[in-house]
Amino acid sequence: MPHVCHFTGRKTRIGRQCTYRGKAKYLGGVGIKITGRSARKFKPNLQKVRVVIDGRPARVWASTKAIKSGLVQKRLSRRFVYRKAEASAAS
Numbered sequence: 001m002p003h004v005c006h007f008t009g010r011k012t013r014i015g016r017q018c019t020y021r022g023k024a025k026y027l028g029g030v031g032i033k034i035t036g037r038s039a040r041k042f043k044p045n046l047q048k049v050r051v052v053i054d055g056r057p058a059r060v061w062a063s064t065k066a067i068k069s070g071l072v073q074k075r076l077s078r079r080f081v082y083r084k085a086e087a088s089a090a091s
Contacts, residue, residue: 008065008071012041014041020033021033046064047062047063049074057075
């Protein structure tokens with residue numbers, strides 16, 4: 001399964017890293033020049049979380065932005081689910 005946010009669709013993006021040399025003109029130099037460009041990756045902050053999707057628990061990749069903004073509805077842990085079942089059986 002690829003590392004893509006289930007809720008926002010964020011995934012790894014490709015970009016470039018530039019290397020510079022020289023002194024800026026406003027500091028009295030002749031200007032900065034790009035001496036090299038190398039490939040790099042911009043990776044989103046993805047976390048594997050247990051969530052509820054269509055009423056069923058599942059584990060998916062979610063970006064921290066989606067978690068913080070409230071798009072992710074986390075599932076109950078097992079002890080809370082079983083406690084409710086025991087309470088209704090005792091009644």
